[in-house]
């Protein structure tokens with residue numbers, strides 16, 4: 100019988116596991132598939148080490164956790180639109196935006212976020228792997244919304260309780276209302292027309308805090324594309340959101356993954372925030388990510404999609 104080895108992702112963290120020994124034989128084993136799903140619910144992030152480094156394996160692994168779905172935004176680069184449905188490509192070439200944090204220029208940097216905040220449906224998870232690794236930096240960070248919720252100052256947490264935030268596809272850092280790192284500036288913008296992209300969908304709405312079926316409360320927000328608080332939309336709302344976000348960032352205990360070509364990482368997009376730490380703009384970095392279908396059922400659009408852009 101096939102078997103896998105499971106160990107914690109890092110000392111001192113309340114989430115995340117590492118799995119080794121997952122080959123095609125083990126992947127076909129129903130008991131192991133159940134074990135992996137249970138582990139995913141329990142730990143939120145799984146780093147699979149020593150994997151066969153192919154798109155086929157990435158897609159097969161993803162489908163242990165649910166069916167693949169196509170990315171909701173058409174102009175996001177696909178790895179292979181005809182043959183690898185559900186796999187997107189994230190590369191230094193496709194995302195040329197360069198930012199500077201504490202004097203260090205970084206390409207493919209992205210702040211803490213959950214995927215598809217701009218959509219009503221939140222994909223269950225993604226599986227990420229690296230095809231070209233920068234010589235230094237280029238880590239992906241993961242942060243557990245359950246840990247953040249549990250460790251936040253209850254007085255500030257109470258202010259977040261019951262809030263629902265508005266999001267859209269305007270992901271320009273120059274327009275971000277709160278939550279950028281200190282000593283941040285944009286050196287080179289994205290080459291995407293985020294204003295036009297934002298008009299293709301109504302604004303989405305997601306809760307800041309939600310409760311899982313397993314009972315834990317989850318802190319789940321991002322400043323990335325956040326347009327304000329539903330039902331309020333006053334400029335001072337962003338001071339409140341900054342206060343809540345600063346508290347989350349004060350207590351967060353993240354795991355930052357340094358990539359190998361044989362790694363694959365899955366994270367629970369309903370629970371875990373992730374960040375791209377960025378790398379030297381002279382380096383090339385290529386990642387592939389799958390999109391695993393599902394929904395937590397708490398997101399919605401302000402209006403029906405077919406009405407978006409009208410007027």
Ligand SMILES: [Fe+2]
Pocket residue numbers: 212213214373
């Ligand atoms: Fe992401």
